[in-house]
Amino acid sequence: MIEIEKVTYSYPGTPGPALKDISLSVPEGQFCAIVGPNQAGKSTLAYAMAGYIPHFYQGRLQGEITIAGQDVRSTPLHELALTVGLIFQNPFNQISGTKFTVREEIAFGLENLGTPRGEMQKRVGEIMDLVGITHLADRSPLALSGGQMQRVAIASVLAMKPKVLILDEPTSQLDPIGSREVFSAIRALISDERITVVMIEHKLEWVAVFADRVVAMAAGEVLADGSPSEVLTDESLLKHGLGETRYTLAARRASQLGRWPRGRPLCVTLEEAVEGFKAALRS
Amino acid sequence: MSEAFSLYADRDSFIHRLHPLTKLALAGFALLGGLALPGPWLSFALLALVLVPLALLGKVLRQLLNSAWRVALPFAISVFLIQGFLWSGGTPVLGVGPLTLKQEGLLFATASTGRILTVVSTFLWFALTTRPDTLMTSLVQRGLSSNLAYIIVATIQIIPRFQQRAATILDAQRSRGLETQGGLRQRVRGILPLVVPLILSSLVDVEERALAVEARGFNHPGRKTSFIEINEGRWEASIRWGIILGMIALIGLSIWLRTI
Numbered sequence: 001m002i003e004i005e006k007v008t009y010s011y012p013g014t015p016g017p018a019l020k021d022i023s024l025s026v027p028e029g030q031f032c033a034i035v036g037p038n039q040a041g042k043s044t045l046a047y048a049m050a051g052y053i054p055h056f057y058q059g060r061l062q063g064e065i066t067i068a069g070q071d072v073r074s075t076p077l078h079e080l081a082l083t084v085g086l087i088f089q090n091p092f093n094q095i096s097g098t099k100f101t102v103r104e105e106i107a108f109g110l111e112n113l114g115t116p117r118g119e120m121q122k123r124v125g126e127i128m129d130l131v132g133i134t135h136l137a138d139r140s141p142l143a144l145s146g147g148q149m150q151r152v153a154i155a156s157v158l159a160m161k162p163k164v165l166i167l168d169e170p171t172s173q174l175d176p177i178g179s180r181e182v183f184s185a186i187r188a189l190i191s192d193e194r195i196t197v198v199m200i201e202h203k204l205e206w207v208a209v210f211a212d213r214v215v216a217m218a219a220g221e222v223l224a225d226g227s228p229s230e231v232l233t234d235e236s237l238l239k240h241g242l243g244e245t246r247y248t249l250a251a252r253r254a255s256q257l258g259r260w261p262r263g264r265p266l267c268v269t270l271e272e273a274v275e276g277f278k279a280a281l282r283s
Numbered sequence: 284m285s286e287a288f289s290l291y292a293d294r295d296s297f298i299h300r301l302h303p304l305t306k307l308a309l310a311g312f313a314l315l316g317g318l319a320l321p322g323p324w325l326s327f328a329l330l331a332l333v334l335v336p337l338a339l340l341g342k343v344l345r346q347l348l349n350s351a352w353r354v355a356l357p358f359a360i361s362v363f364l365i366q367g368f369l370w371s372g373g374t375p376v377l378g379v380g381p382l383t384l385k386q387e388g389l390l391f392a393t394a395s396t397g398r399i400l401t402v403v404s405t406f407l408w409f410a411l412t413t414r415p416d417t418l419m420t421s422l423v424q425r426g427l428s429s430n431l432a433y434i435i436v437a438t439i440q441i442i443p444r445f446q447q448r449a450a451t452i453l454d455a456q457r458s459r460g461l462e463t464q465g466g467l468r469q470r471v472r473g474i475l476p477l478v479v480p481l482i483l484s485s486l487v488d489v490e491e492r493a494l495a496v497e498a499r500g501f502n503h504p505g506r507k508t509s510f511i512e513i514n515e516g517r518w519e520a521s522i523r524w525g526i527i528l529g530m531i532a533l534i535g536l537s538i539w540l541r542t543i
Binding site: 050052056077078081082084085086088090092093094096097098099100103104107108109110111112113114115116117120121124142153156157160 | 291414416419433436437444488491492494495496497498499500501502503504505506507508509510511512
């Protein structure tokens with residue numbers, strides 16, 4: 001679904017590239033998380049996948065990016081918007097600011113595409129149901145909590161039926177309940193709609209539970225690519241500024257003290273930690 | 284989180300069901316009447332005979348009166364004091380110490396108050412009974428640029444958020460010792476550390492919002508549709524033409540009244 005081939009990109013007026021020779025392939029229906037420290041190039045990669053680079057941000061782009069068979073470089077943004085949806089960190093900035101109700105806010109993109117009213121009503125109803133915000137339909141989108149607003153932003157993009165959803169730290173301004181709401185909604189989308197999701201995220205505990213695959217980046221390069229268990233327990237990544245889940249940290253300390261079951265991989269989720277420590281107590 | 288900024292009062296009324304352009308035409312008629320009719324009393328007559336019934340029909344009379352007097356009262360007091368006492372020449376009505384109240388000044392102040400009250404009430408009546416998005420949608424359907432309509436509505440709606448951010452920056456800078464009260468020089472010096480972060484953070488927001496709106500096909504070529512249905516009664520187009528003819532008649536009446 002997403003093919004990135006040897007992509008290098010520099011923002012205008014900057015000395016070095018923000019992305020260095022990135023190659024990545026994300027198949028349909030996969031939940032791919034991108035993790036890494038600040039300035040790793042994660043948001044830049046998201047903008048490149050959604051076509052904002054080079055259409056919105058100028059600069060020097062080398063390599064090829066193809067989304068659902070469309071060459072990002074030669075496809076206009078308004079056409080790409082039908083294939084790729086992009087969600088940002090700040091939910092408030094994604095609200096159009098012109099609509100009185102959540103229902104109307106979700107229809108904003110469909111209005112722009114010239115969708116007939118009957119079809120809009122049907123699709124808005126379906127999407128609100130899917131994302132679990134039907135109870136907010138008649139509320140003002142500007143009067144919601146952060147988690148609710150972010151789910152409205154996701155629903156607004158999904159209403160346009162994109163094949164790919166890219167989320168740039170969508171839970172960075174949300175509390176734990178809001179974060180769970182967003183992650184659960186995304187997981188439901190993948191299973192119900194076979195949508196492909198790329199999410200940039202710092203909350204590794206959530207990534208470990210929900211993602212199918214984790215790509216670790218630092219200084220514009222991909223350092224590791226694999227399952228959450230493989231990438232999030234890779235000790236060599238720590239020196240590049242990547243974190244680890246609190247469960248992995250506890251298991252690593254236990255392992256250093258000889259209290260983690262021999263041969264058992266370090267855990268990344270709460271459930272794995274419980275099983276690991278139970279096994280350690282038994283032995 | 285901030286609520287949408289709008290004076291709109293959701294009611295089930297005949298006025299609320301009218302097409303936004305019909306209400307715009309009615310508001311234009313009341314505004315023109317308030318400004319064009321000569322003499323001190325005709326604008327009050329217009330208020331009583333046109334705007335009050337319209338507000339009653341729209342079930343917003345209480346809100347309209349509550350807000351209108353708050354806006355008009357300070358103006359009325361100052362104009363009565365200034366024009367009443369400082370009118371040059373004129374017929375004395377009452378002496379207050381060294382000052383004398385003049386009849387012509389009082390009549391001028393009455394006319395000015397009537398006009399300002401009509402303008403404020405007209406604006407309030409329109410804002411209380413018309414959702415800004417339906418107005419903009421109907422204007423876009425009649426040829427207004429959708430970009431311009433977006434800018435107008437989004438700007439109005441985002442005002443509370445902007446105020447909220449300004450208050451946060453003010454608190455943050457005060458907690459770091461910034462003096463924002465005191466003499467004029469101190470206040471002027473305090474403006475820069477407030478304005479710069481406000482503008483910079485707003486620019487960042489604008490960029491992100493532009494990207495988000497773009498992601499939702501805002502610049503997609505072709506005809507846009509509307510989710511909300513704006514109903515137009517069978518006779519509303521004819522009524523609007525009637526109001527326009529009424530406005531022309533009002534201008535004629537105003538000219539005639541000034542000549543007799």
